[in-house]
Amino acid sequence: MLKKPDDATLQEGRVVQEHLGRYIVSAGDRLVGCAISSKLRKALEYPTADPSSLRQRVIAVRRIPSVSPVALGDLVAFEDTGADKGMIYQVLNRRNRLSRRAAGRRPLEHTLIANLDLAILVFSIRQPDLHFWLEMLDRFLAICEMEEIPPLICLNKIDLAEEAAWRSAASLYERIGYRTLPISAAHGTGVESVREAIREAVSVFLGPSGTGKTTLLNALQPGLGLQVGEVSRATGRGRHTTSHAELFPLEEGGMVGDTPGLRELNLYNVDADQLHWLFPEMRPLIGSCRFRNCIHAQEPDCAIKAAVESGQIDRLRYQSYLRIRERP
Known part of the structure; x- marks a missing residue:
C-alpha cells in the first residue's frame, strides 16, 4: 500500500468525475479537482478482491495491469493543495468493479466504475x-x-x-x-x-x-x-x-x-472451466458429475445436464451458459 508523503495531510473522498486523466473528488460538501501523483500512476496493479472471494475463484489471471490506477467511484486518499485543487496519493480497497479489456494488444484492464451498491x-x-x-x-x-x-x-x-x-x-x-x-x-x-x-x-x-x-x-x-x-x-x-x-x-x-x-462489459478474464460458479442454480450440483473436469457440454453422466432435462435448471439459462463459455 502506498504511503503518504511526510508533509501531506490526506483526506478521503470519492471520485465522481474523470476526464482526460483529471479527476473530481467529492469530499463532504466540496468538489476538488485532482491529479494523480507520479508514484501512484506507476503502480498499475491492485489486489482488488479477498483471496476467498468468488472473483478469485473464477478469474484466469490473478493480477492484470490496469490502464489507470484510478477509476470512477474509487475511494481515494488525496492532499488538498488549496483553491479546490489536490493530488491523489492512494486508492483505497475496492469492494467491486466493472471493467473490460483495454483497447490495444497489451493485456490491460480498463476499470470503468468501482464500489457499486x-x-x-x-x-x-x-x-x-x-x-x-x-x-x-x-x-x-x-x-x-x-x-x-x-x-x-x-x-x-x-x-x-x-x-x-x-x-x-x-x-x-x-x-x-x-x-x-x-x-x-x-x-x-x-x-x-x-x-x-x-x-x-x-x-x-x-x-x-x-x-x-x-x-x-x-x-x-x-x-x-x-x-x-x-x-x-x-x-x-x-x-x-x-x-x-x-x-x-x-x-x-x-x-x-x-x-x-x-x-x-464482458467476462474476458474468467476461466471458462469455472464459469459454472457464476450461475447460482448450478452451484449446488458442482462436483456431482461423473468427471471432475466436466464442462457440462457433451460429457456423459453430467449432473447439470440432468438438471436441465428435469426442469431444475432452465434450458434458456443453460444455453446462455454454453454460449458465454464459448465467448466470454
Missing part, C-alpha cells in the same frame, strides 16, 4: 423482445455474481406485452433468487419501486439500446436520462468527451454512474 439491468419485454437479449442479461448477471454487486432486473414495457409473458420472464429469474421488477417507464408503473431501490445507493444502469433506460432515468429524475445519455453518446465520435465518466447525484440521495464502455 446496485446494478439496474434494464431489459424490455417487447420492442425489442427479451428473448433477443437473454444472453446479454445472463452475462451481466454473471458479472454481478463475480463482483458481488446486487442486481435488480427491470423488465420494461410491460404495457406492450400480455401479463403471462412478463410474469413468465420474471418467474424464471426470481426462482434463481434475483429481484425482478416489471415496469413501464413510459406509464410510470413500477418507477417508485426503482426510485426506492436506488435511494442512497451508488448504482449503474445497464442494458441494450431501445429498452427504455433513458425513459426510466427521466421518470426517476427529470433530465437524468439526458445527462447520462450525453456521456454514452460521446463514445466513438472523436469528441473531447469520449473519456468522460461521471457519477450523477440524485435529488433523494445516491448517485447514478455512467461511463463510455459499459455496453462492452
Whole structure:
C-alpha cells in the first residue's frame, strides 16, 4: 500500500468525475479537482478482491495491469493543495468493479466504475423482445455474481406485452433468487419501486439500446436520462468527451454512474472451466458429475445436464451458459 508523503495531510473522498486523466473528488460538501501523483500512476496493479472471494475463484489471471490506477467511484486518499485543487496519493480497497479489456494488444484492464451498491439491468419485454437479449442479461448477471454487486432486473414495457409473458420472464429469474421488477417507464408503473431501490445507493444502469433506460432515468429524475445519455453518446465520435465518466447525484440521495464502455462489459478474464460458479442454480450440483473436469457440454453422466432435462435448471439459462463459455 502506498504511503503518504511526510508533509501531506490526506483526506478521503470519492471520485465522481474523470476526464482526460483529471479527476473530481467529492469530499463532504466540496468538489476538488485532482491529479494523480507520479508514484501512484506507476503502480498499475491492485489486489482488488479477498483471496476467498468468488472473483478469485473464477478469474484466469490473478493480477492484470490496469490502464489507470484510478477509476470512477474509487475511494481515494488525496492532499488538498488549496483553491479546490489536490493530488491523489492512494486508492483505497475496492469492494467491486466493472471493467473490460483495454483497447490495444497489451493485456490491460480498463476499470470503468468501482464500489457499486446496485446494478439496474434494464431489459424490455417487447420492442425489442427479451428473448433477443437473454444472453446479454445472463452475462451481466454473471458479472454481478463475480463482483458481488446486487442486481435488480427491470423488465420494461410491460404495457406492450400480455401479463403471462412478463410474469413468465420474471418467474424464471426470481426462482434463481434475483429481484425482478416489471415496469413501464413510459406509464410510470413500477418507477417508485426503482426510485426506492436506488435511494442512497451508488448504482449503474445497464442494458441494450431501445429498452427504455433513458425513459426510466427521466421518470426517476427529470433530465437524468439526458445527462447520462450525453456521456454514452460521446463514445466513438472523436469528441473531447469520449473519456468522460461521471457519477450523477440524485435529488433523494445516491448517485447514478455512467461511463463510455459499459455496453462492452464482458467476462474476458474468467476461466471458462469455472464459469459454472457464476450461475447460482448450478452451484449446488458442482462436483456431482461423473468427471471432475466436466464442462457440462457433451460429457456423459453430467449432473447439470440432468438438471436441465428435469426442469431444475432452465434450458434458456443453460444455453446462455454454453454460449458465454464459448465467448466470454
